[in-house]
Amino acid sequence: MAMQFYASPEQIMRDRSELARKGIARGRSAVVLSYAGGVLFVAENLSSALHKVGEIYDRIGFAAVGRYNEFENLRRAGVRMADLNGLSYDRRDVTGRALANAFAQTLGAIFTEQSKPFEVEICVAQVGATAAEDELYRLTYDGSVNDEPGRMAMGGQTEAIAGVLKSNHRPDMSLGDAVKVAVQALGSVGGEGGAARTIAADQLEVAILDRGRAGRTFRRVTGAALAALLDDSEAAAASAEASTEAADSTEAAERPDS
């Protein structure tokens, strides 16, 4: 007869946490921070098709690290919930807090009920009228939710990354400076012998929630606009700002009323 071993609830929870933490730490990290013009998402991502950063609603964005199928599942659920509430009430009635709550409940239920927790860490960000009104929510695998003060790092070795962010980030930064701080923070870990490393533009996924735009504010920063933002010299940074503004205006024209 098979013997059923007793495992205490504490032990089960510890094991699940350890599994989730290990899974999350294996992947590449992501940072989210407020800057003068909005909220910036920067994730290290080798794929240009499987996104870690996505749009949820007009002023709400999503970033995640960990297992793609698990956080993609939550992102879809978030889009469905946001669109359903926006249609039933009004577009202004869709909030980041409500989404963070729904994700937290879902992650918490999966953590306690399923044999394997979701190996994901998620950020729900909502851009406000000023940097002080931006909301960043950190959601972890066990369903706990934290309101972060204008910047956050997710993934493995986050303490080191968050340390760099904390010492260099200011909420009134320009987009160019904010991207450089984010990339510097992500590159501060994982190099040979603990040294900093450079991350190429094609390994970064960058997106913003544009504070100044009406309607859908989410926009990806790719290609030449991103390369220009990452360029170190001052002149290049200035032209990058100009070119993102140009990119802004094309995209603004694409979706003026939607």
Added chain:
Amino acid sequence: MAAAFDPSGRLPDLFTNAGTSSFSAFLSQAAPELLPGRRPLPPGMATDLTPHATTIIAIAAAGGVVLAGDRRATMGNLIAQRDIEKVFPADAYSLVGMAGAAGIGIELIRLFRVELEHYEKIEGAMLSLDGKANRLAAMVRGNLGAAMQGLAVVPLFAGFDLAATDPAKAGRIFSFDVTGGPYEEVGYDAVGSGSLFAKSALKKRFRYGLSVDDAVRLAVEALYDAADDDTATGGPDLTRRIYPVVMSATAEGTHRLTEAETAAIAESVVAGRMENPGG
């Protein structure tokens, strides 16, 4: 939200399963009462229950398309609203307008806009222009029961086709009937009570390869002709400063002409008709 009570508080499986990328397909399970076609109507004709929205015109131009609509809604012989808006951007590159039962039409367009945005967010890519037209056809078809009881809605859909190889043919127009569609139209089309007169005017004046500005002017002229002969279509209201809604979709995206721009065009059209009432 029609989600069943779940003590854990997690999002229902309906939200999290891989399922469909279509918002209306999701709604049909999550909240079917929000779909216009899913509400049972009591028997009998319901024609007089809602205002009737009137004329919409679409004109294909070189490198884009123009969609314009008058501002009147009627109930029988009365004007129900003088400044109703019946032309909307469907998404970044397409436009939609509607004629028929105003309440259902506005709701249908609202749902259609969410449908396109939802697909774009879920899939990370925009639907093709034909895909958008097919979705709209399915949504119009869903309203057939109500249409047979007098609450018909007929949209007009126009957009800039990003996949078009010839930029001159990128502006495309799709019409529908209450049983669905879509029917692709060449050059121009109109729906609503004044459409007969608008199309007659366009038949004589439309030329292939019009600039977008010329197409805008032509649309306002055709709306004037519709209002001239159809009591349910409103002409430019110079005293109250209510002018047609005119939008364009080009490679740069959708654009709504400002009040000042439409005012200038409408005033010049009216001034022209002072000289020659037939245009």
